[in-house]
Amino acid sequence: xxxxxxxxxxxxxxxxxxxxxxxxxxxxxxxxxxxxxxxxxxxxxxxxxxxxxxxxxxxxxxxxxxxxxxxxxxxxxxxxxxxxxxxxxxxxxxxxxxxxxxxxxxxxxxxxxxxxxxxxxxxxxxxxxxxxxxxxxxxxxxxxxxxxxxxxxxxxxxxxxxxxxxxxxxxxxxxxxxxxxxxx
Ligand SMILES: C[S@@+](CC[C@H](N)C(=O)[O-])C[C@H]1O[C@@H](n2cnc3c(N)ncnc32)[C@H](O)[C@@H]1O
Numbered sequence: 001x002x003x004x005x006x007x008x009x010x011x012x013x014x015x016x017x018x019x020x021x022x023x024x025x026x027x028x029x030x031x032x033x034x035x036x037x038x039x040x041x042x043x044x045x046x047x048x049x050x051x052x053x054x055x056x057x058x059x060x061x062x063x064x065x066x067x068x069x070x071x072x073x074x075x076x077x078x079x080x081x082x083x084x085x086x087x088x089x090x091x092x093x094x095x096x097x098x099x100x101x102x103x104x105x106x107x108x109x110x111x112x113x114x115x116x117x118x119x120x121x122x123x124x125x126x127x128x129x130x131x132x133x134x135x136x137x138x139x140x141x142x143x144x145x146x147x148x149x150x151x152x153x154x155x156x157x158x159x160x161x162x163x164x165x166x167x168x169x170x171x172x173x174x175x176x177x178x179x180x181x182x183x184x
Contacts, residue, residue, distance in 0.1 A: 003036040018079050024048040026076045032103060046104050048079030049142045053165075053175075058082070060163045060177045061138045063089060070136040070155070072126030072164075073143030074099035077111030082142060087117040095119035096133035098126035129155040136160060144173060158182050 006014055017024065026033045029042035063069060069086050074097040077084065083097040097119055099105035105123045112118065122130050126141065127149040134155035141152075141164035152162055162178045 002039040003033055021051045023050045024079050026078055027104065046075055046101060048075060049082065051080045054080050054082050057140055057142060057163050058085060061140055061161065063138060065090065067137040068094045070130060070133060070139045071097040072141035074105060074108045074121065076104050077108040082140065083119055084112060084115055084117055087119050092118045096122065096130050098122040098124055098130055100125050131155060148178060156180050
């Protein structure tokens with residue numbers, strides 16, 4: 001399938017796609033969807049996460065008002081958008097989201113602003129966490145990490161949780177929830 005633009009879809013088609021339970025690819029090997037004119041076959045480098053996966057990760061996170069959440073992999077803010085849902089539930093000041101691609105991060109910032117939300121948005125490597133916003137009660141990482149990032153473990157609160165997609169060999173992937181506990 002080739003690239004699809006808003007003008008191709010119309011408003012109804014766009015909403016249909018946004019609410020469909022499909023991963024919407026927004027960047028391939030660094031090429032943003034808006035710049036693509038022909039079908040691309042390289043590696044997917046950014047996407048709007050599958051709707052049911054967004055919901056599943058948020059269910060596993062079991063967040064409550066007052067929690068502080070770090071998201072790794074803000075994405076573009078297209079589709080069913082984790083950072084926005086977190087802001088809606090917890091308030092802007094309790095949400096930090098990191099994206100390492102500056103263009104993708106700028107799109108997310110614009111989409112969040114248009115929707116009236118202003119979480120702490122950071123451009124950088126989320127695998128280092130973001131110590132200024134710590135401690136976090138939850139780290140959510142829909143960015144297909146290869147391992148659990150140690151920095152994020154250090155930035156968790158005592159009963160904190162990490163929920164991440166993990167990717168492995170032969171395109172295998174899984175969903176992991178790690179809960180920290182205090183041994184006394
Ligand atoms: C699946 S998309 C994010 C989807 C988005 N959170 C949503 O709700 O639809 C993953 C994003 O993670 C970003 N990413 C991947 N590795 C990262 C890292 N180490 N630090 C920060 N962002 C990263 C990619 O650039 C991509 O935009």
